[in-house]
Amino acid sequence: DTAVSQTPKYLVTQMGNDKSIKCEQNLGHDTMYWYKQDSKKFLKIMFSYNNKELIINETVPNRFSPKSPDKAHLNLHINSLELGDSAVYFCASSQEYINEKLFFGSGTQLSVL
Amino acid sequence: AQKITQTQPGMFVQEKEAVTLDCTYDTSDPSYGLFWYKQPSSGEMIFLIYQGSYDQQNATEGRYSLNFQKARKSANLVISASQLGDSAMYFCAMREASGTYKYIFGTGTRLKVLA
Numbered sequence A: 001d002t003a004v005s006q007t008p009k010y011l012v013t014q015m016g017n018d019k020s021i022k023c024e025q026n027l028g029h030d031t032m033y034w035y036k037q038d039s040k041k042f043l044k045i046m047f048s049y050n051n052k053e054l055i056i057n058e059t060v061p062n063r064f065s066p067k068s069p070d071k072a073h074l075n076l077h078i079n080s081l082e083l084g085d086s087a088v089y090f091c092a093s094s095q096e097y098i099n100e101k102l103f104f105g106s107g108t109q110l111s112v113l
Numbered sequence B: 001a002q003k004i005t006q007t008q009p010g011m012f013v014q015e016k017e018a019v020t021l022d023c024t025y026d027t028s029d030p031s032y033g034l035f036w037y038k039q040p041s042s043g044e045m046i047f048l049i050y051q052g053s054y055d056q057q058n059a060t061e062g063r064y065s066l067n068f069q070k071a072r073k074s075a076n077l078v079i080s081a082s083q084l085g086d087s088a089m090y091f092c093a094m095r096e097a098s099g100t101y102k103y104i105f106g107t108g109t110r111l112k113v114l115a
Helices: none
Strands: A004-007 A010-013 A019-025 A031-037 A043-050 A053-057 A064-070 A073-078 A087-094 A108-112 B003-005 B010-014 B019-021 B024-026 B032-039 B046-052 B064-069 B074-079 B088-096 B103-105 B109-114
Touching (some): A004 A087, A010 A019, A019 A031, A019 A087, A019 A108, A031 A073, A043 A064, A043 B103, A053 A064, A073 A087, B003 B088, B003 B103, B019 B109, B032 B064, B046 B064, B046 B074
Parallel strands (some): A010 A108, B010 B109
Antiparallel strands (some): A019 A073, A031 A043, A031 A087, A043 A053, A064 A073, A087 A108, B003 B024, B019 B074, B032 B046, B032 B088, B064 B074, B088 B109
């Protein structure tokens, strides 16, 4: 059983399109995250939800909108895609205790043409 | 504010040798956790080892150990007996006890193990 699963694994699309990435975790964790990994491999947090409530919203363009229908799911919708949005997007989850590791999904490689 | 610094963009090590990957951090929170992750070329993020700020002993997990020097705010990863499969990106991360459960990551170190 995959602990954190995200789909699709690859996403190739044209500039200006709208796309979504879905994420589900079966670990019973309260907190879920979206991270963006750019071409230089830098991992930057975008959003975090705790029990369906948004708790972290970094300086991300408002074209990016996360949605958490329940604490096991956190989806990412991106409007009007731009070339600079090309990156790997990782979903992750954890419990809130300090020693709890972050569990990552396998990543979604987004390529905007 | 939380900050993680990895100053080695790339490292080489001979197979079967030990290697140390550097990580320094900055935080004003007395309670925090430090993590190391490995990202092979296949792209997945693999958890390696954890060190808590109040832990008295340095963490060890198999061939991985963490050289934790709290006063210097460093948490270096030591990989012993390097194997070709250790070639990957390595990320140091930190999580503070207070605030928003956020994990922040360093810029990573690319390790290449030479045969």
